[in-house]
Amino acid sequence: MMSITHAAIATAGTSLILGTADPLLLGLSIIGSQLPDIDTTTSTIGKIFFPISSWIEDRFPHRSVTHSLLATAGITAVSLGVNYFWLHGSFKAAIALPLGHLLSCFSDTFTKQGVQLFYPNPAWAISVSNPRRRLKTGGAGELWVLGISIALLTLGIYLANGGGITQKVSQNLGLRDGIVRVYNENASTNKVYARITGYWTSDRTPADGKYLIIGNEGNEFIVTDGKGVYKTGAQIITSKVTTTVGEAATTEIRNLTFNDEDAIAPLEELQNAYPDADIYLNGELAVDFPEDVRIPIEPNQMATAAKKWEQD
DSSP, X not given: XXXXXXXXXXXXXXXXXXXXXXXXXXXXXXXXXHGGGGGSTTSHHHHHTHHXXXXXXXXXXXXXXXXXXXHHHHHHHHHHHHIXXXXXXXXXXXHHHHHHXXXXXXXXGGBSSOBOTTTTSOOOBOSOSSGGGSXXXXXXXXXXXXXXXXXXXXXXXXXXXXXXXXXXHHHHHTOHHHHHHHHHHHTTTEEEEEEEEEEETTTOOBOOEEXXXXXXXXXXXXXXXXXXXEEBTTTEEEEEEEEEEEEEOOOOOXXXXXXXXXXXXXXXXXXXXXXXXXXXXXXXXXXOOOTTOOOOOOTTSOOOOOOOOOOO
């Protein structure tokens, strides 16, 4: 197969298997997909590492030792060791390289020659029994494989950016566990929005719309539309909720304790420290009012407090 076909198959498989769109992992899989062909000086990687490819070419048949499960095992051991002792990266980063190598070796079993997949056993592994159905390097069949691989890579990246196949199913079905996971995984770095289908508890009118999620309590969300703050399961009864990850944002949590002190000054200080930020307060605050003062509560909203005072 051509180098580009090996790369497309490896990245598509890595993206779907590991559920990732990380350029580093996809790049490692591409490198792994090229390693089998280092046994010949005519390949792209063989030309780059000519002394190594020339040495292997003089001693081993093409598509033998470097196209074997033995080579995959060796690459896996080295990759895991480097990752554990020096890079301290994720497990996915450790297996992306050998996974690319394995997918490349397996794809070559569909070619006319096949590979010695179980080297040092000299048997050639060929997946297609009919010689006429086997792929020819650069032929029409391989071009079809290349196109399908690119399509699968696009699908893999799409699914990975949406949280993976499981998450996409959860989103489409409106399953709360998957939706909560999206929020928990992204709330510290991005705004997360909820697309809600449901109705208001107070008057049963539709509450369908897009809301910014500002918190969660178990599987229920606290959301806002910029006009009020609401809680699903309380002010809004939902029939379906899906989430989307929005623009980048930084979330910072602070604990404020007043201890019978004036609350206005600390809140003003907080507002002045973050003049362009959205600030949400959650907790308990006891306020003494004269008996004739009534605090209006907006319909459909959670009970909220707003500061208001006049200067003499």
